[in-house]
Amino acid sequence: xxxxxxxxxxxxxxxxxxxxxxxxxxxxxxxxxxxxxxxxxxxxxxxxxxxxxxxxxxxxxxxxxxxxxxxxxxxxxxxxxxxxxxxxxxxxxxxxxxxxxxxxxxxxxxxxxxxxxxxxxxxxxxxxxxxxxxxxxxxxxxxxxxxxxxxxxxxxxxxxxxxxxxxxxxxxxxxxxxxxxxxxxxxxxxxxxxxxxxxxxxxxxxxxxxxxxxxxxxxxxxxxxxxxxxxxxxxxxxxxxxxxxxxxxxxxxxxxxxxxxxxxxxxxxxxxxxxxxxxxxxxxxxxxxxxxxxxxxxxxxxxxxxxxxxxxxxxxxxxxxxxxxxxxxxxxxxxxxxxxxxxxxxxxxxxxxxxxxxxxxxxxxxxxxxxxxxxxxxxxxxxxxxxxxxxxxxxxxxxxxxxxxxxxxxxx
Amino acid sequence: xxxxxxxxxxxxxxxxxxxxxxxxxxxxxxxxxxxxxxxxxxxxxxxxxxxxxxxxxxxxxxxxxxxxxxxxxxxxxxxxxxxxxxxxxxxxxxxxxxxxxxxxxxxxxxxxxxxxxxxxxxxxxxxxxxxxxxxxxxxxxxxxxxxxxxxxxxxxxxxxxxxxxxxxxxxxxxxxxxxxxxxxxxxxxxxxxxxxxxxxxxxxxxxxxxxxxxxxxxxxxxxxxxxxxxxxxxxxx
Numbered sequence: 001x002x003x004x005x006x007x008x009x010x011x012x013x014x015x016x017x018x019x020x021x022x023x024x025x026x027x028x029x030x031x032x033x034x035x036x037x038x039x040x041x042x043x044x045x046x047x048x049x050x051x052x053x054x055x056x057x058x059x060x061x062x063x064x065x066x067x068x069x070x071x072x073x074x075x076x077x078x079x080x081x082x083x084x085x086x087x088x089x090x091x092x093x094x095x096x097x098x099x100x101x102x103x104x105x106x107x108x109x110x111x112x113x114x115x116x117x118x119x120x121x122x123x124x125x126x127x128x129x130x131x132x133x134x135x136x137x138x139x140x141x142x143x144x145x146x147x148x149x150x151x152x153x154x155x156x157x158x159x160x161x162x163x164x165x166x167x168x169x170x171x172x173x174x175x176x177x178x179x180x181x182x183x184x185x186x187x188x189x190x191x192x193x194x195x196x197x198x199x200x201x202x203x204x205x206x207x208x209x210x211x212x213x214x215x216x217x218x219x220x221x222x223x224x225x226x227x228x229x230x231x232x233x234x235x236x237x238x239x240x241x242x243x244x245x246x247x248x249x250x251x252x253x254x255x256x257x258x259x260x261x262x263x264x265x266x267x268x269x270x271x272x273x274x275x276x277x278x279x280x281x282x283x284x285x286x287x288x289x290x291x292x293x294x295x296x297x298x299x300x301x302x303x304x305x306x307x308x309x310x311x312x313x314x315x316x317x318x319x320x321x322x323x324x325x326x327x328x329x330x331x332x333x334x335x336x337x338x339x340x341x342x343x344x345x346x347x348x349x350x351x352x353x354x355x356x357x358x359x360x361x362x363x364x365x366x367x368x369x370x371x372x373x374x375x376x377x378x379x380x381x382x383x384x385x386x387x388x389x390x391x392x393x394x395x396x397x398x399x400x401x402x403x404x405x406x407x408x409x410x411x412x
Numbered sequence: 413x414x415x416x417x418x419x420x421x422x423x424x425x426x427x428x429x430x431x432x433x434x435x436x437x438x439x440x441x442x443x444x445x446x447x448x449x450x451x452x453x454x455x456x457x458x459x460x461x462x463x464x465x466x467x468x469x470x471x472x473x474x475x476x477x478x479x480x481x482x483x484x485x486x487x488x489x490x491x492x493x494x495x496x497x498x499x500x501x502x503x504x505x506x507x508x509x510x511x512x513x514x515x516x517x518x519x520x521x522x523x524x525x526x527x528x529x530x531x532x533x534x535x536x537x538x539x540x541x542x543x544x545x546x547x548x549x550x551x552x553x554x555x556x557x558x559x560x561x562x563x564x565x566x567x568x569x570x571x572x573x574x575x576x577x578x579x580x581x582x583x584x585x586x587x588x589x590x591x592x593x594x595x596x597x598x599x600x601x602x603x604x605x606x607x608x609x610x611x612x613x614x615x616x617x618x619x620x621x622x623x624x625x626x627x628x629x630x631x632x633x634x635x636x637x638x639x640x641x642x643x644x645x646x647x648x649x
Contacts, residue, residue: 002532007463015516016516016517130644202562318511318513319515322509322513322515323526324474324498324501325474325501325528326501326507326526326527326530326574327499327501327502327503327531328498329494329495329498330494330495330498331495332530403476404476406469406475409509409513412640
């Protein structure tokens with residue numbers, strides 16, 4: 001019997017038991033749709049998180065004083081913000097010491113109230129160097145950024161984040177306007193590009209800050225110990241491949257400068273990559289959990305196929321006997337039932353993928369989470385569904401093929 | 413062409429068949445020797461338990477024999493594998509069952525073409541031969557009807573068309589009139605007479621004396637042995 005003929009026979013059998021075939025397909029359908037949606041949900045979440053983190057500069061390393069928990073302040077003196085200095089930043093900028101570091105920007109920051117006649121706005125004031133712009137992968141939409149001249153002269157200038165500018169000046173042009181911080185009038189020289197909502201991993205809103213030269217901030221606004229110490233040093237690796245080399249170089253140089261060993265290091269270095277890894281690994285765990293539940297649904301669907309096929313074999317025992325009497329070989333019978341099972345799997349897979357895709361369009365509006373579906377996942381799901389049909393069809397089909405023709409004909 | 417063959421269609425030598433059910437061994441056929449020539453119309457009779465169903469299954473290559481030898485149309489079928497037996501059933505034997513055994517979801521012609529599917533014929537050729545076989549049994553106007561839309565007698569005629577479609581050496585009918593009323597029985601038996609006159613070899617299993625008397629030769633079984641083998645044509649003449 002040709003494959004085409006076998007396929008026709010299988011389709012006939014599926015068609016002539018519509019309700020039963022429909023229910024069997026439903027099991028596969030739900031399983032496939034669930035797998036597609038959960039995997040798509042996970043991929044969507046990962047894509048969003050890594051997109052947000054990459055927007056911060058994927059080649060970024062951040063040196064913080066004290067231990068990893070320094071910013072929490074719980075570690076007391078060890079976490080105090082005075083162990084990193086402007087000199088550290090200058091040393092790391094040296095191409096001979098750290099050839100894999102492309103840019104260095106020391107930064108110190110504090111929450112301050114900005115005042116324009118009639119308007120107050122509390123935001124993060126960041127004191128940093130001109131390299132900050134490229135190191136943090138930002139750009140200027142209006143005006144200009146800080147220059148070395150601004151830094152050398154403690155210039156009273158400031159660059160505002162998009163949100164900050166909007167809050168202070170509304171739709172007026174902020175360039176050339178004056179903003180007071182702690183009584184010091186600063187001239188607005190530029191506005192930063194908007195990067196959208198803050199990354200889920202960071203507490204600061206990247207669009208709401210005021211950036212001024214580090215010298216101006218240290219000497220004329222903050223004062224005190226901030227005159228020489230800095231809160232963070234941002235390092236930009238030459239490429240994402242050079243990230244780990246840049247890390248090693250920075251680590252070795254800072255240990256040497258501070259005269260401490262690895263175990264008593266008074267600073268820590270984190271990469272955006274490590275943030276990314278942490279953030280995505282959480283999502284990944286969630287996705288894997290969901291996907292494994294979905295996979296169980298799919299398995300149950302597969303067992304449903306086997307169950308129905310076994311019922312079908314028992315119910316059609318006379319038909320099998322007749323076919324054998326008319327000359328069907330074991331192989332022909334096995335093929336017939338396998339085709340039937342894979343038709344059920346295929347139909348369930350195609351419908352399930354359809355429902356999954358429809359869900360991917362509808363659901364994001366309800367749960368405000370993106371769902372990414374790759375064509376590979378959709379095709380893979382259909383292949384898996386057919387595989388399940390065949391896999392769980394083998395046992396019933398083999399049983400049908402092995403039935404002796406007279407037993408099959410005799411049974412009423 | 414079967415009539416031209418000098419070989420017997422069926423040649424059984426001392427055939428036995430023993431069924432083992434647990435510790436119990438039942439000998440259903442205890443040494444049957446018989447030979448059926450091409451063109452013969454043979455009725456096998458016997459009370460229930462006489463082994464006639466078992467003999468029918470052996471003749472139909474549906475059940476292997478325990479000892480003895482069985483040659484069907486010049487081939488030794490007692491030593492064949494499952495797949496070879498499937499092919500013999502497909503090419504050499506046309507079955508007619510008491511229960512008709514038609515597939516309810518298929519129209520008449522698709523039921524008739526079924527053996528040709530397993531023979532690997534092309535679709536248009538299968539259809540042509542199926543329609544010819546249906547015409548042969550007088551159902552030219554029922555080609556696309558499903559079994560449920562046909563009377564019992566018509567269904568059995570579809571089954572006979574299916575048995576004839578491969579042009580087999582042997583038509584094997586197991587109680588073909590057992591489920592039919594007297595009109596349909598007369599119909600079907602007339603059809604068998606016709607087939608016999610056109611040279612078909614027919615083996616019919618029945619427990620009805622009237623039916624058996626239409627055949628040229630009657631073989632009566634009792635306790636797994638041939639009790640009587642009578643050529644009625646010879647008796648009549």
